[in-house]
Amino acid sequence: MLQSVYRRIFRSMVAGNGLFYPILGFASLVVFIYMSFGDVRFGFEEGPDLSFVERNGTQFVVDGKPFYINGWNSYWFMVQSVDDYTKPRVREMLKAGAKIGLTVCRTWAFNDGDYNALQTSPGVFDEQTFKALDYVIAEARQHGIRLLLSLVNNLHAYGGKTQYVKWAWQEGVGLSSSNDSFFYDPSIRSYFKNYVKTILTRKNTITGIEYRHDPAIFGWELINEPRCSTDPSGDTLQDWLEEMSSFVKSIDKKHLVTIGLEGFYGPNDPKRLTVNPPEEWASRLGSDFIRNSQISDIDFTSVHIYPDHWFKKQVFEDYMKFLSKWMLSHIEDGDTVLKKPVLFSEYGLSDSIKNFSMAHRETMYRTILDISYKSAKKNRSGAGALVWQFLVGGMDEFIDDFGMVPWEKPSIYSLFIQQSCKLAKVKGWIQHDLSFKKFC
Numbered sequence: 001m002l003q004s005v006y007r008r009i010f011r012s013m014v015a016g017n018g019l020f021y022p023i024l025g026f027a028s029l030v031v032f033i034y035m036s037f038g039d040v041r042f043g044f045e046e047g048p049d050l051s052f053v054e055r056n057g058t059q060f061v062v063d064g065k066p067f068y069i070n071g072w073n074s075y076w077f078m079v080q081s082v083d084d085y086t087k088p089r090v091r092e093m094l095k096a097g098a099k100i101g102l103t104v105c106r107t108w109a110f111n112d113g114d115y116n117a118l119q120t121s122p123g124v125f126d127e128q129t130f131k132a133l134d135y136v137i138a139e140a141r142q143h144g145i146r147l148l149l150s151l152v153n154n155l156h157a158y159g160g161k162t163q164y165v166k167w168a169w170q171e172g173v174g175l176s177s178s179n180d181s182f183f184y185d186p187s188i189r190s191y192f193k194n195y196v197k198t199i200l201t202r203k204n205t206i207t208g209i210e211y212r213h214d215p216a217i218f219g220w221e222l223i224n225e226p227r228c229s230t231d232p233s234g235d236t237l238q239d240w241l242e243e244m245s246s247f248v249k250s251i252d253k254k255h256l257v258t259i260g261l262e263g264f265y266g267p268n269d270p271k272r273l274t275v276n277p278p279e280e281w282a283s284r285l286g287s288d289f290i291r292n293s294q295i296s297d298i299d300f301t302s303v304h305i306y307p308d309h310w311f312k313k314q315v316f317e318d319y320m321k322f323l324s325k326w327m328l329s330h331i332e333d334g335d336t337v338l339k340k341p342v343l344f345s346e347y348g349l350s351d352s353i354k355n356f357s358m359a360h361r362e363t364m365y366r367t368i369l370d371i372s373y374k375s376a377k378k379n380r381s382g383a384g385a386l387v388w389q390f391l392v393g394g395m396d397e398f399i400d401d402f403g404m405v406p407w408e409k410p411s412i413y414s415l416f417i418q419q420s421c422k423l424a425k426v427k428g429w430i431q432h433d434l435s436f437k438k439f440c
Contacts, residue, residue: 047142048432050215052254055299058334058381060256060341066427068376069384070369070419071104072097073346074391075150076398078108079158081132082116091139092392096407098143098433101420104218105140106345106386109133109149109199112159113167119159122167122191125198131205137216138206144432146218148345148386150260151196154225161223164188180230180286183240193247200251212252219256220248221345225304226260228286234266237286238295245297256299258343263289263303263330275329277310277322289330293338300340300383303330305347305368314354320367327371327382334381341383344372348388348402362411369419377426387416 051063060067074093080086097105111118111129118129140147153160161182168174173187182188200212200220211217222244228237241259248257265271266288276282293301305326307319327344334342347368349361368385375382388402395405406413420431421440429437 047138048144050141050144050146052215053146053218053256055256055341058339058341059379060300060383062430065430066376066379067103067383067430068372068423068427069104069343069386070372070416070423071102071106071384071386073106073386073389075106075108075389076391076395077105077136078118078129078133079111079116080398081135082129087132087135089392089395090136093390094139094143094145096392097390098145098431099435100406100413100417101424101431101433101436102145102416103431104146104148104384104386106148106150106221107136108153108158108224110152110158110195112152112163114158114163117159119195122164122171123194123198130202134202134204134206137204137211137214141207141214141216146216148218148221148258149199150221150224151199152192152223154223154227154260164191167191178230180228180236183228183236189240189243192244196244196248197251200248212254215254217255219258219299220252221258221260221302222248224260225262226287229284231286232267232284234286234288234291238288238291241292241298242295245295249297257297258300258302258345259292259298260345261287261289261292261302261304263301263326265289266291271329275325277307278312282310290333290337293333293340298340300343301330301334301338302343302345303327305344306350308350308353316355316360319349320364323364323367324371327368331371331375331380331382334383338381340381342381343383344368344385346388347385350401352401358409358411362415365412365415369415373419373422373426376423 053067054061060069077090080089094105113120116129117126118133120126137147156162162179164182165174165177165179165188168185168187168191169177175181175185202211203209204211204214207214222241226237231237245257264282264285264287265276267283269288269290272280272283289301305323307322308314311318330342334340349364350356365387372382372385390406391398391403393405404412406416417436417439420436424431424440
């Protein structure tokens with residue numbers, strides 16, 4: 001199709017004997033090329049200058065100034081950027097987030113063996129999907145949003161550790177069919193390291209910047225919600241985390257690294273009895289908040305907040321008592337034990353629970369944001385929070401029981417604007433889009 005268009009333009013260039021037609025034809029060609037491809041490259045080069053986010057003790061810093069986060073999750077960015085008809089959703093969401101002062105979005109940098117997979121088999125990558133991830137990073141840069149990129153899923157969605165185990169089993173090199181062999185099988189560890197290296201050294205086809213050199217990337221998350229329940233002692237997961245965090249740092253010394261923990265205290269921690277969700281199941285999952293987070297190559301730790309999933313009895317008042325203790329305990333750990341920032345990288349209230357109301361969700365989110373703000377105001381380790389999850393209109397297939405189109409929920413929407421205003425007033429106007437300032 002493009003060749004026929006070029007031929008028509010060329011004929012216009014040579015038609016007639018006058019100078020007007022060649023000049024007009026050449027101008028038409030330039031305009032055509034620019035309109036066809038110019039927006040892809042030239043537009044992205046005009047994005048704001050960003051500095052790398054660094055860590056100074058218990059705080060994130062940018063250009064030496066404290067950086068506290070009001071952000072969100074949109075895990076779907078890459079998969080929605082593969083096809084042209086869904087790609088505009090990514091720009092719409094990033095633009096909307098920037099306009100209310102949000103600064104960080106957490107999203108998946110993986111899709112293993114699933115539909116529109118990034119990694120179709122061990123070490124084999126789909127270039128179209130990789131270009132979709134290029135687009136996500138470039139577009140985030142355009143809007144002054146930084147991305148926390150997760151590298152693999154503990155859960156089944158988008159492949160996860162299950163897919164890695166399946167690949168090893170199919171190739172006849174797997175030690176076990178257990179999903180937890182992801183953490184101890186040497187062949188699978190090799191698969192994952194190869195994946196990580198390919199991601200970190202990828203040269204973005206839009207910006208020309210290798211991922212490991214791109215400040216639009218906030219940091220790397222090793223794995224979403226790691227659990228290794230076949231070894232409740234925690235030794236297996238600890239060994240994997242030490243090896244993989246060191247491996248990431250050997251390739252990329254500029255970006256921050258976190259784990260992706262839910263925040264459960266381990267089997268030998270007294271807080272398993274006083275802070276963890278009721279009963280002892282949470283301390284037997286093979287993860288250990290303090291032990292895991294003390295790894296030297298882990299720059300900051302992460303905590304999730306889902307009391308409605310963790311409690312057997314669905315009583316909203318119990319959720320609220322729990323979440324305040326849960327957040328304050330982890331902030332205290334960051335201040336006094338870990339001496340690292342603590343990011344509450346997922347939180348939400350399901351609309352499928354008994355007696356759900358939007359008022360309850362608003363109350364819960366306000367409490368989380370208030371605790372986060374007070375931590376910022378006092379220069380404590382509670383570094384911010386990322387809500388799960390935001391979408392745009394027309395995405396019914398991606399909306400789970402937490403998902404929201406934020407501007408369709410005015411009371412919730414205003415909460416995030418208020419949080420951006422409050423953080424800006426105490427820590428400075430760090431956003432590149434200051435549209436929200438008029439609401440402050």
